[in-house]
Amino acid sequence: MNALGKHLLLELKDCDKEVLNDVAFLRGTLLAAAVEAGATVLGESFHQFSPQGVSGVVVIAESHLFIHTWPEYGYVAADIFTCGDSVQPGKAAAMLIRKLGAKNHSLIEIQRGILDTE
Amino acid sequence: MNALGKHLLLELKDCDKEVLNDVAFLRGTLLAAAVEAGATVLGESFHQFSPQGVSGVVVIAESHLFIHTWPEYGYVAADIFTCGDSVQPGKAAAMLIRKLGAKNHSLIEIQRGILDTE
Numbered sequence: 001m002n003a004l005g006k007h008l009l010l011e012l013k014d015c016d017k018e019v020l021n022d023v024a025f026l027r028g029t030l031l032a033a034a035v036e037a038g039a040t041v042l043g044e045s046f047h048q049f050s051p052q053g054v055s056g057v058v059v060i061a062e063s064h065l066f067i068h069t070w071p072e073y074g075y076v077a078a079d080i081f082t083c084g085d086s087v088q089p090g091k092a093a094a095m096l097i098r099k100l101g102a103k104n105h106s107l108i109e110i111q112r113g114i115l116d117t118e
Numbered sequence: 119m120n121a122l123g124k125h126l127l128l129e130l131k132d133c134d135k136e137v138l139n140d141v142a143f144l145r146g147t148l149l150a151a152a153v154e155a156g157a158t159v160l161g162e163s164f165h166q167f168s169p170q171g172v173s174g175v176v177v178i179a180e181s182h183l184f185i186h187t188w189p190e191y192g193y194v195a196a197d198i199f200t201c202g203d204s205v206q207p208g209k210a211a212a213m214l215i216r217k218l219g220a221k222n223h224s225l226i227e228i229q230r231g232i233l234d235t236e
Contacts, residue, residue, distance in 0.1 A: 004188055004191070004193065004195070005186065005195055007127075007195075009125075009228065009230075011230065011231070013233070042163075042165050042173075043163035043165065044163065045160075045161035045162065045163050045175065045177045047160050047161065047177060047179075049179075055160075055177055055181060055182065057163065057175045057177055057182060057184075059163045059165060059173055059175055061165075061167075063173060063186055064173065064175060064184060064186075066175075066182055066184075066199075068123065068181055068182075068199070068201070070122060070231065073122070073231070073233055075122065075231050075233060077122070077123055077125075077199070077230045077231055079197075079199075081184075081186070081195070081197075083186070108228075110127065110226075112127075112129065112195045113129070113188065113191070113193050113195055115131070115191055115193060
């Protein structure tokens with residue numbers, strides 16, 4: 001029995017602090033990661049916090065991606081939630097790790113929607 | 119040492135199938151859940167899929183809430199990600215369980231951003 005969704009939880013540490021407060025860069029990166037995974041982008045919402053930090057969500061036809069950044073700690077929480085076999089969320093994760101300059105990271109994969117029915 | 123974020127992963131099963139395809143109801147419910155938690159809403163993005171299913175994200179000053187619904191299975195994946203001590207994400211979770219009529223559910227809490235530094 002398959003799960004309906006695949007949920008990747010990324011902890012990105014020791015990132016490039018400069019880019020973690022650059023909302024334009026982060027928006028471009030998260031959208032590029034969605035495309036890299038083969039996803040179809042439907043909507044987005046990004047917010048710059050004062051004095052620092054960015055939250056961003058990209059809604060895709062196959063679910064969503066989000067990032068929350070803490071520039072002061074060089075830390076980013078990122079999630080990639082996808083459903084269906086047409087997308088490759090691991091490619092989006094690899095792009096985020098690379099583009100945000102994460103020197104340390106951990107990745108947990110959680111299966112969502114494991115149902116008792118067929 | 120405290121985590122920067124608290125991430126609740128909700129699996130809602132045997133929900134009221136009627137409401138899982140009602141984007142207006144779901145938008146109202148997710149926004150109400152954010153308010154119930156004491157969060158400040160910054161943005162949102164909701165999408166109705168054909169023939170069925172809804173994805174919705176509410177970005178809050180304290181991070182985000184999302185839902186993805188599968189009316190055909192009576193199943194909803196919902197996440198409530200918050201940071202700071204001023205919000206009560208458990209209240210949002212309780213509201214979602216109640217409003218979506220989930221007869222079965224599971225809830226996992228994951229701490230995000232446990233850093234080595236002070």
